[in-house]
Structure formats: structure tokens, C-alpha cells
Amino acid sequence: MNEIDETNETRLFTTITPHKDVALAEVYRRHGTAVYAVARRVLNSTSEAEDVTQEVFLRLWNQPDRFDPNRGTLRSYLLTQAHARSVDAIRSLKARRMRELREAHSRTGGGYDLHYEVWDVDQADQVSRALLELPDEERRAIELAFFDGYTYVEVAQLLDQPEGTVKSRIRNGMRRMRALLVEAGIQGAEA
Secondary structure, X not given: OOOHHHOOHHHHHHOOOOOOHHHHHHXXXXXXXXXXXXXXXXXXOHHHHHHHHHHHHHHHHHOHHHOOOOOOOHHHHHHHHHHHHHHHHHHHHHHHHHHHHHHHHHHHHOOOOHHHHHHHHHHHHHHHHHHHOOOHHHHHHHHHHHHOOOOHHHXXXXXXXXXXXXXXXXXXXXXXXXXXXHHOOOOOOOO
């Protein structure tokens, strides 16, 4: 193994053992950038892509027999591993977030009583009634912006109205709603 640059992929790979770090370094030199690029594209995170790249080459180091040169090239094997490890990382992150949300919900859920739930429903009902009392053009603009999540520009496009007109309608509608909610006794509406 004197001239590692001239070694073909399969021969290079078969020399990777825990005692042949030169061969692994060469495999990394040849394919590390591509492995990182796949992980970066899937994960959209530099640090996570670096972790996945390290994991792919560490797995190759620890389990070189998992690569079968009869099934494809070393490069395609490494890129497939990078993609699979990246998808696993995303799934793991989503699962952790869901666990955290469930735990947070279970902790706060115990302290939430029927009185507060009824109060929240009543407030939502008051807001719905106030919204229905607005002129149609103000109500529609507010619904699109606040309930459907559109920006002012998107609302203007959807309603085929100038952006300034949409902003004015939303501002005027919000003022009217505030007055109606204060009149209904909703706390915090007077701000």
C-alpha cells in the first residue's frame, strides 16, 4: 500500500481495518465533502451535518464488512449512509420535540381547571361575535391576516386591493373590535 492514490476504491476499502488509518484517511479525502454535502442538504444544519459525516466514517471504520463492493461503489454506499443517518437524525429530533411537548402539556394540563377552560371559551366567543359585527371588508382582511396567517402583502393580493387599503381596513377593524370587546367587559382589550 505504498501508493494509495493509485489504489482503486475496492482495494482501498478492503485495507480499512482498525490498524489501517491511512486507508480511511484517503477514503475520507476522496468522499468526505460529498458525504457532508448530502447530510447538509437533508439536515439544513452545519453542526448536525458534521456529526452525521463523522458518524458515517466512524461506522465505516468500526464495521468495514458492511460495505459489499458487489452491490455498488464505495461512494454510493457512503452517500446512502449519509442520507439514511441524516433522515434518522431528523426523525430523532422530531420524536424528542414531541416527547418534550407531551411532557410540557402533561405538566401544565394538571393545573388547568374547568373554570379557566370555560373562561377561554367565553373569550373566544366574544371575539367571534365582535368579528361578526365588523363590515365585511374589514372582517375578511382580519380573518386572512390573523386567522389564516397571511402577510399584509398576501392579503392585498388575495383581496385584489392595494396594500395600504388592506392595512387601513385591518387597523380600523381592530379598533372596532377592541371597542366592542371593552364594551363586553373583556379584560386586556382596553390597551
